[in-house]
Structures are given as C-alpha cells and as structure tokens.
Amino acid sequence: MTSRVCLASVCDKRIAKAVGCRCHKPVWEETILAETQTGTGGLLSIPALLHRNATEFGTVPAFREKEYGIWQTWSWIMVEQEIQALALGLLNLGVNKGDFVAIIGRNRPYLYWSMVAAQSVGAVPVPLYQDANAEEMAYVLDHCGARFVIVEDQEQVDKVIEVQDQLHQFEHLIYLDPRGMRKYDHSHLHEYSHVQNQGRAAHDEYIKELEARSSALTYDDTCVMLYTSGTTGKPKGVVLSNRNVIESSKASCAFDNLSRDEEILAYLPMAWVGDFIFSVGQAFWAGFCVNCPESSETLMNDLREIGPTYYFGPPRVFETQLTTVMIRMEDAGNLKRRMFHHYMDHARKVGPDILDGKPVNFMDRLKYKIGDLLVYGPLKNTLGFSRVKVGYTAGEAIGPEIFDFYRSLGINLKQLYGQTEATVFIAAQPDGEVRSDTVGVPSPGVEIKVGDNGEVFYRSPGSFVEYYKNPESTASTKDADGWVATGDAGFIEEASGHLRIIDRAKDVGKMANGGLFAPKFVENKLKFYPNILEAVVFGNGLDECTAFINIDLTAVGNWAERNNIAYASYQELAGHPQVLSAIQEHVEEANRSVAEDPMLSGCQVYRFVILHKELDADDGELTRTLKVRRRIIEDKYSDIIAALYDGSPKVSTVTDVTYEDGRKGSISATLEIRDAAVVAVSQKMAAE
Amino acid sequence: MDEGYTTTDGRKIGGVVMEMKNITLRFGGVVAIKDISFDIREGEIRAIIGPNGAGKSSMLNVMSGFYVPQEGEVWFHGKPRPQMKPYQVAQQGIARTFQNIALFEGMSVLDNVMTGRLTQMKSGLFAQAIWKGKAEAEETENREFAEKIIDFLEIQAIRKTPVARLPYGLKKRVELARALAAEPKLLLLDEPMAGMNVEEKEDMSRFILDVNDEFGTTIALIEHDMGVVMDLSDRVVVMDYGQKIGDGTPDDIRNNQAVIDAYLGVSHD
Numbered sequence: 020m021t022s023r024v025c026l027a028s029v030c031d032k033r034i035a036k037a038v039g040c041r042c043h044k045p046v047w048e049e050t051i052l053a054e055t056q057t058g059t060g061g062l063l064s065i066p067a068l069l070h071r072n073a074t075e076f077g078t079v080p081a082f083r084e085k086e087y088g089i090w091q092t093w094s095w096i097m098v099e100q101e102i103q104a105l106a107l108g109l110l111n112l113g114v115n116k117g118d119f120v121a122i123i124g125r126n127r128p129y130l131y132w133s134m135v136a137a138q139s140v141g142a143v144p145v146p147l148y149q150d151a152n153a154e155e156m157a158y159v160l161d162h163c164g165a166r167f168v169i170v171e172d173q174e175q176v177d178k179v180i181e182v183q184d185q186l187h188q189f190e191h192l193i194y195l196d197p198r199g200m201r202k203y204d205h206s207h208l209h210e211y212s213h214v215q216n217q218g219r220a221a222h223d224e225y226i227k228e229l230e231a232r233s234s235a236l237t238y239d240d241t242c243v244m245l246y247t248s249g250t251t252g253k254p255k256g257v258v259l260s261n262r263n264v265i266e267s268s269k270a271s272c273a274f275d276n277l278s279r280d281e282e283i284l285a286y287l288p289m290a291w292v293g294d295f296i297f298s299v300g301q302a303f304w305a306g307f308c309v310n311c312p313e314s315s316e317t318l319m320n321d322l323r324e325i326g327p328t329y330y331f332g333p334p335r336v337f338e339t340q341l342t343t344v345m346i347r348m349e350d351a352g353n354l355k356r357r358m359f360h361h362y363m364d365h366a367r368k369v370g371p372d373i374l375d376g377k378p379v380n381f382m383d384r385l386k387y388k389i390g391d392l393l394v395y396g397p398l399k400n401t402l403g404f405s406r407v408k409v410g411y412t413a414g415e416a417i418g419p420e421i422f423d424f425y426r427s428l429g430i431n432l433k434q435l436y437g438q439t440e441a442t443v444f445i446a447a448q449p450d451g452e453v454r455s456d457t458v459g460v461p462s463p464g465v466e467i468k469v470g471d472n473g474e475v476f477y478r479s480p481g482s483f484v485e486y487y488k489n490p491e492s493t494a495s496t497k498d499a500d501g502w503v504a505t506g507d508a509g510f511i512e513e514a515s516g517h518l519r520i521i522d523r524a525k526d527v528g529k530m531a532n533g534g535l536f537a538p539k540f541v542e543n544k545l546k547f548y549p550n551i552l553e554a555v556v557f558g559n560g561l562d563e564c565t566a567f568i569n570i571d572l573t574a575v576g577n578w579a580e581r582n583n584i585a586y587a588s589y590q591e592l593a594g595h596p597q598v599l600s601a602i603q604e605h606v607e608e609a610n611r612s613v614a615e616d617p618m619l620s621g622c623q624v625y626r627f628v629i630l631h632k633e634l635d636a637d638d639g640e641l642t643r644t645l646k647v648r649r650r651i652i653e654d655k656y657s658d659i660i661a662a663l664y665d666g667s668p669k670v671s672t673v674t675d676v677t678y679e680d681g682r683k684g685s686i687s688a689t690l691e692i693r694d695a696a697v698v699a700v701s702q703k704m705a706a707e
Numbered sequence: 708m709d710e711g712y713t714t715t716d717g718r719k720i721g722g723v724v725m726e727m728k729n730i731t732l733r734f735g736g737v738v739a740i741k742d743i744s745f746d747i748r749e750g751e752i753r754a755i756i757g758p759n760g761a762g763k764s765s766m767l768n769v770m771s772g773f774y775v776p777q778e779g780e781v782w783f784h785g786k787p788r789p790q791m792k793p794y795q796v797a798q799q800g801i802a803r804t805f806q807n808i809a810l811f812e813g814m815s816v817l818d819n820v821m822t823g824r825l826t827q828m829k830s831g832l833f834a835q836a837i838w839k840g841k842a843e844a845e846e847t848e849n850r851e852f853a854e855k856i857i858d859f860l861e862i863q864a865i866r867k868t869p870v871a872r873l874p875y876g877l878k879k880r881v882e883l884a885r886a887l888a889a890e891p892k893l894l895l896l897d898e899p900m901a902g903m904n905v906e907e908k909e910d911m912s913r914f915i916l917d918v919n920d921e922f923g924t925t926i927a928l929i930e931h932d933m934g935v936v937m938d939l940s941d942r943v944v945v946m947d948y949g950q951k952i953g954d955g956t957p958d959d960i961r962n963n964q965a966v967i968d969a970y971l972g973v974s975h976d
Contacts, residue, residue, distance in 0.1 A: 087854035088817075088866060198859075199917050202716060316864030680909065 064236035064261045066102075066139035068303040073099040076306060079279060082128040085313035085321055093128060095306070101129075101215070103229070105136040108218030109167065110225040112191050112209070116141035116232060119163040119188075119244070123147045123156070123179075124171025126285040126311045129195050129211060131298060133169045138242065141232040142167070145244045145256070146289040148643040149175065150636070152681065155254075157182035159246050163256055163487060164188040169211070172196040176203070238262045243299075244487055245292050247439050248642035256487030257292075257439045266480035267442040268300035270463040274447065275409045279306035281329045282406070284322055286312055291644060292439040293413070297331055300442075322403030330410040334417035335645060337432075339573070340402055341421050342549045346577045362390035363427070370395075370427030375451045395428045404430050411435045411447070414644065416520070416539070418547030419455040426453065434458050436520060440496065440503055441465070442481030446518045457517035467518060473508040474524045508537075526649065528559035534621030538649075541566070541622045544609040549574040551605060553634050555647055556624065557660055563625040565663040567656070568602055569633050575601075590631045590688060599693055602629060606695040614698035623697040626663050628670070630656075631688035637677045659690065668692060711748055714941050721749030723785075724893060724925050725770065730779035732765055739765040740776070741949040747893070752919055753927045754936045757946035758969060763929045764806060766946065767897050770927065771803050772796045797826050802891035804882040806898045806929075812871040816881050819870055820856060823888030824849040853888055859921070860884050860914055876907040880914070887918060894918070896928035900935055908932065912939055933970070937961065945969065 062068055072081065077096035084091050093101065114120070120137040122144055124130050134144035145163050147156060149171070156178055160168065166188050168179055176194050180203075183189055194200060195211045218225070242264040246254040271277075285298040298309045307329070312321040319340075348359050369383045379387075399405045410425070413435040425432040431450065436458035437443040446467065448459030461467045465479035478501045485493040497503045508527045509520040521527065522539040530536050538556040541564065545554040552571040558564030570593055579586055579595070586592040610623040634640040639651050653660065655674070662670035673687040711720040725747045732740040739762045747753045755763050768774040769781065772791045780787045783799065791799075802823070810819050827849060828835075830842040838846075857863055860880055865873060870881060879899060886894055899915065900908045912935055918924050930936045936943060937957040945953035945960060947969040953960050960966055 087851065087858055088863070089854075199913075199920060201920055202718075313863045314861065320864070679906070 062265065063238045064138060064233070064240070065135050065242065065264070065299060065303050066233045066236065068265070069095070069099055069102065069135060069139075072303065072306045076279065079306065080308045081302075081306075082131070082309050082311070083325075084128050084311040085317070085324075088313075090310070090324070098128075098132065102132045102136045102139065104215040104218045105132060105211075106139045106218065106229055107221055107225045108214035108216075109136060109140050109142070110228055111217050111221045112167070112214065114140050114142050114167060118142040118167065119145050119165040120167040120169060121145045121147055121160055121163070121165040122169050122289065123175045124149050124169075124195065124289070125315065126287075126289055126294070126298070127171060127195065128309070128311055130169065130171065130289060131285075131309065133193075134243065134295075134299060135303075137167075138236070139233045140229060141236065141240075143241045143244050145246070146295065147246070148248075148288050148290045151643060152637065152677075153178040153181045157185045159254060159256075160189065161186050162254075163244060166190045167193065169193045170195070173199040176200065176208070236261065238265075239484075241484070243295055245290065245295065245439050248644045248646065255489055255492055258484040258487050259292075259442055259481075260484050263442040263481045263483060264296070264300045265304065266464065267444055268296060268304040270480070271296070271444055271447075272301055272305045274449075274463055275329070277301060277305045277307065277329060277409070281305065281307035281408070282325055282327045283307065283309055283329050283331075284312065284318075284325050284327045284403075285309050286315075286318055286322075287331065287333075288643065292443055293331060293437075296443045297329075319403070323401065324403075326403055326406040328406045328408045330404070330407050332410070332412055333414040333645075334412050334421065335415070337412060337417060337421050337425060338546075338549070341424055342571065342574050344398070344402070345549065346574065349577075349581070359394055362394040363424075365390055366395060366427035367423060370429060371423060371453075374426055374429055374431060375453070391429070399428055399430065404428070407431065409433065413437060413458075415646070416543045417455065418543070420547060422455040436518060437462075438505060440483040441477060441479060441505075442483070444479070444481060445475075445477050445505070448517075452515070452517070454517070457512065457515070457519050459518065460516055461518070467511065468502070469510055470504075472524065473510065473521070473527070475505045475507050475509045475518070475520070476502045477505065478502050526559075530558060530564075530621045531560060531562045532621060535618050536560075536564070536622060537619055538564075538622070540616075540619055541609065541613055541624065542647075544612055545605065545624075548605045548609075550578070550601060553647065555634075555649065555652055556622070557653070557663070558622065561664070563664075564622050565660070566606070566624045566627040567652070567659070568606075568627055568629045570598060570602065570629060572633075589633060590686065593629045593631055594688070594691065596691075599629060599691060602627070603693050603695055606693075607697075610695060610697050614700055620698075620700040623700075624695055625697055626692055626694050628659060628663060628690050628692050630659075631672075631690060632674060632676060632686060635677075637679070638675070662692060714751075718750065718920075718941075720751045720941065723747070724749050724783070725927075726782040727766075727770070728780045728782060730766075730769055730776045730781070732762075732769060732774055732776045738949050740769065740946075742779070743944075743946070743949075743951045744779075745944050745951065745954055747925060747927055749925055750919070750923055751925060751941040752915070752939055753925075754940035754943045755927065755929050755946060756931070756933065756936050756943060760948075761946040762949040763946055764897060767803070767895055767927070767929055771801060771895055794826070797889060800890070800892035801895065802886035802889040802893075803895035804879070804886050804897060804899060806901060808875075808878045808882055810870045810878060810882055810885070813869060815867050815869055816862060816873070816884075817853065817857070817866050819881055820853045820884045820888045821849065823856075823885040824853060826889055827852075852890075856884050856887050859887070859917070876903050876910075879903070879907075879911065883911075883914065883918075887922070887924075890922075891924060894924050894926045896926065898929050898931065900930060900932055908935060915939060 072095040078094045080092045081095040081098045082093045120142045122130050122133050137144040147159055170176055179192055191207055193209045193211055193214055197210050238261050240261055242259050242261045244256050244258050246256050283297055287294045302309045310325045312318045348356055365386055369379050369387055372379050373387060407430050410430055410432040433448040433453050436446040444462035445465055446459045447462050465477055467477050469475055482501055482503050506524050507520050508522055508524040509518055511518055522537040526538055528536040536559050541556045542554040545551050550571055551568055553569035555567040556564055572589055575592060575598060579592060592598060606624050606627055613623050614620045636643050640648055658672050659670050669689055669691055671689045673685050675685045677683055711722055713719055723746045728744050730740055730743045755766055757763050769776050775790055828845055830845050834842040857866060862880055900911050919926055943957055943960045945966045952965040952969055953963045
C-alpha cells in the first residue's frame with residue numbers, strides 16, 4: 020500500500036520524464052503485480068478504486084451523459100461525492116450488509132453509481148434487464164431476495180409494483196425520474212435525489228458506518244451478481260467476487276493497453292456482464308470515462324459525437340451499421356457510389372494487412388492513403404469509429420465479410436470469447452493475430468482445455484464463485500479443481516494456438532447418417548447475408564436439415580422499395596414470392612459453402628420457410644441478449660417443423676404473440692415452404 | 708363561484724378558467740354551433756366529442772379566439788374576453804395544436820419548438836440580429852426550456868431533423884412540443900390522435916396525461932376515438948348537429964341515451 024501511494028505521487032509528469040516512465044500507470048502496475056494474490060495495495064473493491072481515482076486524478080472526467088442536448092460531465096471527485104451521498108441515503112433507509120440491491124434501467128450514470136453505492140455499504144448490486152417483463156423480473160427479484168430496488172422511471176416502477184406481492188423481502192423502491200410519479204403511494208417509494216439529500220443531511224450520523232463498511236470489503240466479498248440470460252430454463256444468478264472483477268479488469272486493461280485516456284460509450288444492457296466489466300470494472304480500474312447516450316434512439320449520433328477509443332458491440336450492432344451504410348450508398352449519387360466501391364475493393368485487398376503491419380507495397384499504400392482521405396476517413400467519422408483504438412465483438416460469431424469490412428477501414432476490430440461465469444474473458448485476439456474464424460488465444464491468466472466430448476473448459480482468476488442458491492448447477496459447471504465448463508464445443512488450432520468455437524455443446528448432435536450436426540455453424544453462414552436477420556436450423560437425428568428464416572426488414576424493405584414492391588407488414592413482405600426466391604438463392608449459396616467443410620457437409624438445408632413474424636424476446640423465443648432459444652421454438656412451431664419434413668408445399672399456422680405493451684394476441688398465416696438445392700457431397704468427393 | 712371538485716384518481720380540480728356562455732356561431736345561413744354553454748376548470752382534461760360535422764372544431768376555434776360567435780360570450784379568468792388577434796391569445800397563455808399539422812416543414816424540430824418560445828422573448832429585432840447581450844442570454848434560456856420539452860416528449864433523436872422528413876405521428880408530437888414551449892395555461896388540442904396507430908395513440912395519451920400532471924396544464928381536446936376520450940378526460944362535452952347533447956364525467960356520458968343515439972344512430976323522423 021505505502022509503496023504504491025509513494026510511487027504514484029512521485030510520478031508526476033516532470034519527474035516521470037526524469038525517471039523514464041511515460042505516465043503513472045506502468046509504475047504502479049509493476050509494483051502491484053507482486054501483490055496479485057492478496058489484492059493490489061488495498062484496492063480490494065470498486066469503492067476503493069473509486070477513492071483512488073478521486074484522490075489521484077479527481078478532476079478528470081469520469082462519467083458523461085447527454086441531457087438536454089448537452090454532454091453533462093462528472094469528474095471522479097464529483098462521482099465520489101454523488102456515490103457517497105447515495106450510500107449514506109441507503110444507510111439512512113436501513114440497508115444491511117449483504118442485502119441485495121436490484122438495479123433496473125438503461126445506461127445512466129446514476130444507475131452505475133447506484134451499483135457502487137450499494138457495494139460501499141456492503142450490499143450486492145444486481146442489475147436486471149430493463150426490457151424484461153414483469154414476470155421475468157419477479158423471478159429474479161424474488162430469487163435474490165432484493166430488499167431494495169433502484170429503477171430508472173415510471174415504466175420500471177409499474178413493473179415492480181405489479182409483482183410486489185410475489186416478492187417476499189422487497190421493501191424500498193427508489194426511482195430516478197420523477198415524471199408521472201406524483202400520484203403514487205410514496206410509503207415505500209423514494210426519489211433518487213431525495214435519498215441523496217437525506218444522505219447528505221445525515222452525513223455526520225452515518226459517515227463512520229459507511230467508512231467502516233467500505234473498508235471492511237475483502238477481495239472475496241461479492242462484487243456483483245449477474246443473472247445469465249438463460250437459453251434454457253430459469254436464469255441463474257452468477258456470483259462474482261471483487262477478485263474476479265478486479266483481476267479480470269486489470270489483466271484485460273494491460274492486454275490492450277487501456278489507459279485513463281480512453282472514452283467508451285455505455286449502451287449495452289447493464290445486466291450483461293460485458294457492460295459491467297467495461298463500464299465499471301475496467302473504467303474504475305483504468306480510470307477512463309464512461310459516456311451514456313441521451314436515449315436509445317440517439318445512440319448513433321451520440322456515438323459519433325463521443326468518438327470512443329475503446330468500443331464493444333455484439334455482431335448484430337456491426338451488421339446493422341454495415342447494412343445501413345450499404346443501403347445509404349445505394350441511394351447515393353453515381354459518382355459517390357462508384358468511388359465508394361472502388362476504394363472499398365482496394366481496402367479489402369490491403370486494409371487488413373496495413374492494420375496488422377504486414378508488408379504492403381508502396382503504390383498500394385499510397386492508394387490506401389488517398390482512399391482514407393476520400394472514403395474511409397469520412398465513413399469512419401460517420402460511424403463514430405474515427406478514434407477507435409480497440410474494438411471488440413463477442414457473444415456470437417461475426418460474418419467474415421462484416422468483420423473484414425471494418426478491419427479494412429483500419430478499425431482494429433477483434434474477437435473475444437467469454438461468458439458471465441468467466442467475468443467475460445476466456446480468449447481474445449491479440450493485435451496482429453486477428454482472424455474472423457477464431458476467437459483468439461487464452462486471455463492473460465486463463466487456462467483452457469478441451470474435454471473428450473469437445474467441450475471447452477477454462478480456469479482463471481475470473482472464474483465465478485457460484486450460482487446463487489443453486490449448488491447443483493454450480494457443481495455441474497465448476498469442478499473441484501476450478502475448471503469451468505463453457506457449454507461450448509470447440510478446439511484449439513494446432514498451428515496458431517487459437518481457440519475455435521463450433522457451437523453450443525448441447526446443440527451439437529448427429530445426423531441420422533452419423534454425420535455431425537452443428538446448427539449454429541449453418542445459421543451463421545445464413546445470417547451473414549444482410550437480408551437474413553435470424554435463422555434456426557433443425558435436423559438433429561434426422562436425415563436432412565431444414566431451416567426457419569427471419570428476413571431483415573431494413574434490408575429487404577429497402578430492396579422492396581427499390582423494386583416497387585408494395586407491402587403493408589413484415590408478414591406480407593416475408594411471404595412475397597420474390598423475397599422467397601432471393602432467400603432461396605442465399606440458402607443454396609450457403610449450402611455450397613457448408614458442403615466444403617468435410618466434417619459438417621451433412622448440415623445442408625434441404626427445405627426452408629420464412630417465418631411470418633420476427634422471433635422476439637417478448638415471446639420467449641430469444642433471450643434478452645437475442646440468442647435463439649431452440650427448445651421453445653421447436654415446441655411453439657412444431658406444426659411448421661412437421662410440414663418442413665412431410666414434403667407439403669404450404670403450411671397454415673396460428674401463432675400467439677405478445678405486443679410491446681404486454682397484451683397478447685395471435686396471428687395466422689399460410690407459409691410457403693421452398694426446397695433448396697443441395698450439393699451432393701459423396702459425388703463431389705468422388706470427383707476430387 | 709364554486710370551488711371545483713376532486714377527480715376519481717385524486718387530483719384537485721380548481722375554479723373555472725374558461726366559460727362558454729350561450730355560444731351561437733353561424734356561417735351565413737348555416738348554424739355551426741347553437742346556444743352552447745360549458746366551462747373548463749383549472750387543471751382538468753376536458754374533451755369535446757361528437758360525430759363528424761357536429762361543430763367540434765368550430766367550438767375549438769371559438770375558444771381560441773379565431774372565430775367570433777354571433778351570440779354569446781367567452782369568459783376567460785372571470786371576465787368576458789374581447790375580440791383578439793392570435794398573438795394576443797398566445798400572450799394570454801392559450802396554445803393549440805391543429806387537426807391538419809401546421810408546422811414549419813423546412814425548419815428543424817428544435818427551431819419549430821423554439822418558435823413556441825417567441826412570446827417569451829423580449830429583446831428587439833435589432834438586438835436579436837446582432838446577437839449580443841440580452842438577446843444571447845435570452846436565447847440560451849429559451850433553448851434550455853425548449854430542450855426540457857424535447858426531453859419530456861422524448862424527441863431528442865429528431866432534434867435536428869427537418870420536420871418535413873418526419874412521419875405523421877412524430878409531427879403531431881412536435882406540434883405538441885411547440886405548443887408546450889409557450890408554457891400555456893390552457894392547451895387546446897384538435898384531434899391529437901387522428902390518423903395514429905394504436906401504439907402512437909397510447910404514447911400520445913401518456914404524454915397528454917403527463918403534461919397535465921407535470922405542468923398542471925388545463926387541457927381541452929377534441930377527439931374521435933371514444934376509448935381514448937373516456938380514459939383520458941375528467942369531463943366530456945358531447946355535441947351533435949351544433950348542439951350540446953351531453954356534459955359530464957365519462958361514466959355519465961357512457962350512460963346518456965342521447966349520446967348513444969347520436970353515435971349509434973336513430974332514425975330522424
């Protein structure tokens with residue numbers, strides 16, 4: 020502890036030059052490496068990191084939020100004061116050590132502070148998905164037994180009140196936005212700013228208690244509890260300790276040289292482990308600034324204004340952006356369009372190599388420079404990626420074309436493999452070793468092994484403590500030696516040491532003829548077409564594979580407009596014969612690509628149908644992180660699946676849907692089933 | 708004068724803000740409104756409903772001072788209101804939206820909302836043109852208010868978008884924003900939900916309730932959608948063929964035989 024403070028205070032910019040270090044970080048990082056096992060010099064919790072940041076570089080921006088059209092900024096000192104006021108207010112309301120404090124809302128500084136305030140009074144923050152419906156929330160709130168719930172606005176208040184009878188430990192509800200709240204019964208409802216004011220007023224009474232509780236936090240205390248989205252069954256509460264979070268943040272910051280100069284945009288769900296690590300773990304560790312968008316609709320504009328240096332997005336975000344760019348380029352003038360395509364072709368050829376520092380001849384470099392001036396630079400600026408130093412995509416496989424598009428522009432987009440139970444990081448791609456088909460090498464401090472059944476296991480300082488109140492699941496996931504099962508099937512490539520993930524282990528099956536069945540592998544190939552938003556492939560234990568397709572309304576809608584095809588709804592467009600033919604071409608092309616893989620050539624899609632509705636998390640068909648829930652889809656659409664296999668050309672079906680306001684309804688449709696050409700694999704092999 | 712009443716959801720409704728006394732409005736030989744009286748109380752949401760051609764919009768135009776009735780008087784804050792120019796109406800704290808959206812199509816949403824602040828601006832044309840001193844401070848102040856309204860109506864994402872590029876539902880919302888920017892005491896809404904889909908209607912209803920709740924604005928609205936009216940308003944006036952056929956709480960109206968006849972139709976013999 021003493022050595023750290025001493026070095027850091029010495030390392031002021033002038034002296035730093037004299038002793039040959041460029042900034043604070045390297046100095047204290049070296050000293051703390053030795054202290055890893057016991058925590059780093061007293062920095063055993065997020066509140067401790069906050070205090071360090073406020074003391075050492077207190078005037079540097081810590082949080083920003085765009086409100087009333089202006090970016091409002093809070094420095095680390097201000098953040099510490101805000102969090103302290105809230106923590107005192109929570110003590111005033113009677114929060115106990117070990118209580119669970121649920122947090123529900125979109126990314127807002129106040130809600131991040133709520134998490135840290137909860138930690139500083141010894142309570143455990145539990146962020147929830149804000150778009151979860153009331154029943155989903157009731158399960159989680161009751162499972163963790165949250166006494167306090169901190170929410171963003173009336174919408175969330177209503178949901179909690181709706182289910183409060185099912186919640187046994189629930190006592191206090193704190194809301195951020197007072198709008199529309201006047202008429203509510205305020206006996207156990209509190210406004211966020213009032214709680215803070217009461218906390219400030221009771222400063223002298225509770226400050227000793229607060230300090231005692233904050234300083235009592237150990238490296239093994241729970242830092243946060245995050246519920247997994249649950250592709251199967253009920254969500255599970257993953258308990259992460261301070262050690263998990265701080266060690267993972269430290270290692271990953273070092274891996275990508277993240278410093279306090281980074282800017283990030285916090286826009287992914289707060290309940291997701293990634294957001295917790297980026298916007299809290301890494302942000303508090305490295306001391307960089309977290310920017311919160313004005314609203315979900317202004318996201319792209321806010322992204323452009325902030326120009327983050329460190330960016331994170333699931334593949335879907337990158338896909339959507341690319342689709343938008345392509346649509347807008349098709350609407351652009353002839354000259355612009357030709358210039359765009361000419362230089363993008365060049366970028367695809369040499370861009371990734373230039374990014375990786377590989378040798379590229381002078382003329383190509385020159386042309387790339389010109390392209391940068393005319394096309395890539397302005398495009399990156401429009402996308403908000405001008406300043407991105409490191410960008411990550413994770414959660415799902417990303418299409419190689421999409422991945423290469425961003426990399427060819429000179430954006431250092433990389434892949435990451437992780438999960439909640441690992442505190443995100445299992446494997447990541449180092450600079451210069453980036454490929455679209457692997458997820459990289461084991462992250463620092465992570466050991467990886469592949470089981471006999473092909474399942475990937477890991478052991479790391481970030482491995483979760485347990486599933487809350489669920490020892491059976493904990494035992495079946497994490498063994499006595501600390502190896503955690505990922506549930507994913509994959510292998511380590513001999514030549515490069517990179518990890519490759521094939522599919523969820525439980526989804527991998529066998530075709531009737533004994534060939535390997537890996538639905539995700541095929542689905543990803545299909546989803547890489549901009550017209551296809553989602554695909555679900557069936558065929559485990561059967562002779563042939565079939566697929567459900569969801570079209571991308573933006574891309575297909577634009578195409579329809581261009582070709583004067585009128586449509587009134589998603590359903591109508593999805594059933595249009597020309598759309599079916601276009602999708603059929605995609606499926607057949609994907610089949611040709613699947614046929615090239617010797618292990619998985621049996622997974623070609625013989626028949627497919629375009630669903631009459633988009634798969635939706637509100638209907639339980641996707642998780643809140645937008646992953647496909649296979650079992651539920653198989654049950655719900657069993658009639659369509661049956662029709663896919665009995666050879667009928669059409670199927671009539673009625674589907675229950677949930678509207679955004681929670682009402683239920685049903686839609687009926689007659690869907691056309693198409694056959695897709697497949698490549699005869701055995702013949703092909705014979706021909707070769 | 709009486710003291711108002713308390714609504715079913717516990718809101719206190721104050722004294723009379725505007726009172727229509729025996730209004731008759733004629734266009735040549737056509738009688739658009741025939742001897743109608745009703746009042747609007749402070750803080751309430753007052754709806755005027757009726758079938759097509761009942762004279763609802765004419766009534767709203769009388770309230771806003773745009774039409775001058777041949778007979779009867781409009782009392783505002785306890786005094787008979789003289790004939791006024793539109794800007795005088797605005798200065799009195801009355802703002803309105805239109806059935807057929809009347810925004811400046813070429814201007815951005817923000818600029819449109821700012822025009823709602825014009826009555827609050829005191830500095831002269833010259834001071835605004837050279838953009839110095841008081842004019843600048845005033846602009847900042849008004850922009851801040853406009854931003855609060857933009858935030859309130861959740862139209863941040865289209866702040867800088869020209870109005871012409873917006874879909875219909877959003878234009879309606881922008882119009883409401885402009886009316887709110889004038890900080891009205893009485894807000895007149897002419898079919899705020901006409902031509903909207905269910906989701907847009909729900910949003911708009913929520914905004915109207917929130918405006919009433921948050922700013923305490925008295926709201927008078929014309930609407931076709933009976934479901935919306937019954938959910939939103941505290942008291943309802945029903946018109947048919949220029950005459951008032953009902954006045955009371957939504958429950959009263961629902962059980963009023965004359966209203967049922969007007970909406971479901973009976974043979975006129």
